[in-house]
Amino acid sequence: MIRNDSVKPRRTRMSRADRERQMLDVAEEVFAERGYGAVSMEEIAELVGLSKPMLYEYFGSKEGLLLGVIRRARGELREVTERAVEVGGTPEEMLRRGYIAYFRFGEAHHRAWLVLLQEPVLVRSAAEEIEGIRRQQSEMMVGLLAAHLPDRPRRALEAYAESVIGACERMALWRARNPEVTPEEAADHLMDLTWTGLATLNSSGGSA
Amino acid sequence: MIRNDSVKPRRTRMSRADRERQMLDVAEEVFAERGYGAVSMEEIAELVGLSKPMLYEYFGSKEGLLLGVIRRARGELREVTERAVEVGGTPEEMLRRGYIAYFRFGEAHHRAWLVLLQEPVLVRSAAEEIEGIRRQQSEMMVGLLAAHLPDRPRRALEAYAESVIGACERMALWRARNPEVTPEEAADHLMDLTWTGLATLNSSGGSA
DNA sequence: ACTAGTAACTTACCAGCGGTAGGTTACCGT
DNA sequence: ACGGTAACCTACCGCTGGTAAGTTACTAGT
Numbered sequence: 001m002i003r004n005d006s007v008k009p010r011r012t013r014m015s016r017a018d019r020e021r022q023m024l025d026v027a028e029e030v031f032a033e034r035g036y037g038a039v040s041m042e043e044i045a046e047l048v049g050l051s052k053p054m055l056y057e058y059f060g061s062k063e064g065l066l067l068g069v070i071r072r073a074r075g076e077l078r079e080v081t082e083r084a085v086e087v088g089g090t091p092e093e094m095l096r097r098g099y100i101a102y103f104r105f106g107e108a109h110h111r112a113w114l115v116l117l118q119e120p121v122l123v124r125s126a127a128e129e130i131e132g133i134r135r136q137q138s139e140m141m142v143g144l145l146a147a148h149l150p151d152r153p154r155r156a157l158e159a160y161a162e163s164v165i166g167a168c169e170r171m172a173l174w175r176a177r178n179p180e181v182t183p184e185e186a187a188d189h190l191m192d193l194t195w196t197g198l199a200t201l202n203s204s205g206g207s208a
Numbered sequence: 209m210i211r212n213d214s215v216k217p218r219r220t221r222m223s224r225a226d227r228e229r230q231m232l233d234v235a236e237e238v239f240a241e242r243g244y245g246a247v248s249m250e251e252i253a254e255l256v257g258l259s260k261p262m263l264y265e266y267f268g269s270k271e272g273l274l275l276g277v278i279r280r281a282r283g284e285l286r287e288v289t290e291r292a293v294e295v296g297g298t299p300e301e302m303l304r305r306g307y308i309a310y311f312r313f314g315e316a317h318h319r320a321w322l323v324l325l326q327e328p329v330l331v332r333s334a335a336e337e338i339e340g341i342r343r344q345q346s347e348m349m350v351g352l353l354a355a356h357l358p359d360r361p362r363r364a365l366e367a368y369a370e371s372v373i374g375a376c377e378r379m380a381l382w383r384a385r386n387p388e389v390t391p392e393e394a395a396d397h398l399m400d401l402t403w404t405g406l407a408t409l410n411s412s413g414g415s416a
Numbered sequence: 417a418c419t420a421g422t423a424a425c426t427t428a429c430c431a432g433c434g435g436t437a438g439g440t441t442a443c444c445g446t
Numbered sequence: 447a448c449g450g451t452a453a454c455c456t457a458c459c460g461c462t463g464g465t466a467a468g469t470t471a472c473t474a475g476t
Binding site: 417418419420421422423424425426427428429430431432433434435436437438439440441442443444445446 | 447448449450451452453454455456457458459460461462463464465466467468469470471472473474475476
């Protein structure tokens, strides 16, 4: 049988792990670029250079694929922020370093970032999965706050943690619209709000 | 021709405005309950008691329907918070009243609320629409802050506003998981964080 | 070097969804 | 009584997510 590689190019077979990473890369890019709903599985498969059923073998469903993308990105983010916080120092320094790490991650992985911030709540079945990761994020934050505010009830600390995370996410989105703002600057603004507080901000210096 | 009303019940014809409101009510409930992706237009039409093309005549597309739900809810929310802030008083009072109004709205319209917070990210066009409304939200917040912090550059005020909005949204989601937290309590926590600031929080009283 | 096994990959299909064209029915003004 | 029009329906289409069943290429054992 004659092979015509120019029409049907030789598909290089890959190991499970490599293929999976490649699929996630493609999905991440295209979800971020055009949105989950606007991209078909067929199209993703074509971009990867495979046929659709392969995606389903690896991820089970379209939701599963999105979930894979989100999980990977969240994992990397968690690693980065935790490392930044675990250096130690005063609570203020830790908080600030955490903020900076968070925004730097957004800069470096900015495609993954968009997916992470914009798509997660979509998937109903993924809600629990996401919830777990969030709880980790929140736990870390609560731990940090507990060291600094030992007298506060845990409920209050949870509320602070949740609010801080929300502020971070929104700030990251704002930064995406204002790319000239550096991670350090963004962190300064957040420190002004969450650390110094609006009350004392008009008398003290704060960020420029 | 013989009419059998028990099989095909008499559909009460309604005026444009009434039908539209009814459609939005149904869509809001079912989107919140099961998620945008898990509900078909056919099903919504059936719940309304009409056939599918009617939905398309009114809203153009499924996205359009979601957009309608979101727009209505956002409009109501904006109205409520603006009214709460426009009463005047010190910046601190205004901010606190704004928070409370925000969380009270979440309690009163809690189905609409879930749609509002969770679904926009899914649909691209909806996300853009939302962005506009958010900008209004942000504008209002910047105005409030500008009165209190006249010396800050506008860029910083924008950053604060954005962060505060993010904190609110996240806090609302947290409250959905902890229903025993009252709107006033949630507002107190947010005031602790954004007004008093974490730095001064361990020495001053703050919320219980 | 030949075969057997298996893991990677494909073609070909389906049900159900969003969306639409074109016809039908009930209400209103005259 | 009778158009006219606005509300409404039936019947269809193309495409998408998802799957069953078969094919191809790499690998290990002899």
